[in-house]
Amino acid sequence: xxxxxxxDVIEAPGTVREQLPNALYRVELENEGRGQVVAxxxxxxxxxxxxxxxxxxxxxxxxxxxxxxxxxxxx
Amino acid sequence: xxxxxxxxxxxxxxxxxxxxVDTLDVLEQAAVPGVSTxxxxxxxxxxxxxxxxxxxxLGYRGYPASLCVAVNEEVVHGIPGPRKLKEGDIxxxxxxxxxxxxxxxxxxxxxxxxxxxxxRRLMQVTRESLFAAIDLCRPGKRVGDLGHAVQxxxxxxxxxxxxxxxxxxxxxxxxxxxxxxxxxxxxxRERLVPGMCLAIEPMVNVGGAEVEVLKDGWTAxxxxxxxxxxxxLSVAVTALGPWILSEEYPYADQQxxxxxx
Numbered sequence: 269x270x271x272x273x274x275x276d277v278i279e280a281p282g283t284v285r286e287q288l289p290n291a292l293y294r295v296e297l298e299n300e301g302r303g304q305v306v307a308x309x310x311x312x313x314x315x316x317x318x319x320x321x322x323x324x325x326x327x328x329x330x331x332x333x334x335x336x337x338x339x340x341x342x343x
Numbered sequence: 344x345x346x347x348x349x350x351x352x353x354x355x356x357x358x359x360x361x362x363x364v365d366t367l368d369v370l371e372q373a374a375v376p377g378v379s380t381x382x383x384x385x386x387x388x389x390x391x392x393x394x395x396x397x398x399x400x401l402g403y404r405g406y407p408a409s410l411c412v413a414v415n416e417e418v419v420h421g422i423p424g425p426r427k428l429k430e431g432d433i434x435x436x437x438x439x440x441x442x443x444x445x446x447x448x449x450x451x452x453x454x455x456x457x458x459x460x461x462x463r464r465l466m467q468v469t470r471e472s473l474f475a476a477i478d479l480c481r482p483g484k485r486v487g488d489l490g491h492a493v494q495x496x497x498x499x500x501x502x503x504x505x506x507x508x509x510x511x512x513x514x515x516x517x518x519x520x521x522x523x524x525x526x527x528x529x530x531x532r533e534r535l536v537p538g539m540c541l542a543i544e545p546m547v548n549v550g551g552a553e554v555e556v557l558k559d560g561w562t563a564x565x566x567x568x569x570x571x572x573x574x575x576l577s578v579a580v581t582a583l584g585p586w587i588l589s590e591e592y593p594y595a596d597q598q599x600x601x602x603x604x
Contacts, residue, residue, distance in 0.1 A: 269419070269439055269517065270508035270510060270575075271511045271522060273508055273509045273524065274522075
């Protein structure tokens with residue numbers, strides 16, 4: 269019986285577009301055609317105060333490309 | 344770091360692994376058109392219990408059966424049920440047992456009646472990729488070498504390997520360290536040492552590598568619904584080379600280190 273593998277994560281650059289309730293943000297991904305994801309702020313990045321327009325790095329899971337986690341500020 | 348097993352422990356591993364493979368032999372004969380996967384599960388459970396062992400999967404993380412069945416586009420972890428096998432299906436049978444505290448785990452994909460050439464070729468390539476990895480189970484090799492061997496062989500034939508599930512160390516637990524992916528670069532990950540026991544299990548798809556898990560929370564299917572095959576054996580690394588634990592210890596006639604794990 270195979271073991272479930274740890275999920276591979278993909279990091280992608282994005283820009284905060286909108287602040288949502290529950291510490292969620294709508295982030296537009298830089299890479300063309302990737303669109304927008306709803307992201308929460310994870311780990312040490314949770315201390316960040318983010319505003320629309322802030323450049324960030326988002327972790328995406330291949331299972332649900334519509335959601336992500338902001339891991340740090342970019343630049 | 345995986346636990347290194349002693350010679351005595353390897354004997355116990357071998358006992359568990361033989362019961363699993365003997366049971367798979369019985370199941371392979373039983374997998375004929377018209378039989379339900381639930382019936383196969385019952386055959387598996389009865390056979391394991393008669394052999395004095397316990398099914399390893401039943402209750403594992405809530406899994407409700409003794410056997411995992413994976414028909415056609417199902418990859419792994421299919422729950423046995425009323426579905427009846429039909430001529431031309433290929434069905435993955437994955438089974439584990441525990442006896443005297445040690446686990447055995449093995450799987451194979453079998454043909455139901457006459458199957459297509461494509462299905463036959465997929466099964467053949469998947470089995471070959473398993474044996475390519477087993478051949479590398481020698482001290483000094485690394486876990487990454489195994490995955491590289493599987494991936495290279497499968498992709499050479501135009502197939503893809505599943506990433507979401509991996510092989511694993513095995514011993515006093517069904518899943519132990521290290522994880523054994525079926526892909527990746529050679530020369531990476533843990534170094535193989537004598538006494539290490541690994542359940543190596545390539546899952547190979549005709550189409551894309553992507554899989555998804557159905558609503559039952561277990562059954563994994565290929566996203567593009569292409570055929571998938573799965574072969575698995577539990578193997579010990581010994582100083583003299585790989586020992587497929589369900590088979591006779593292959594180095595018994597050799598001198599010196601022969602009995603050393």
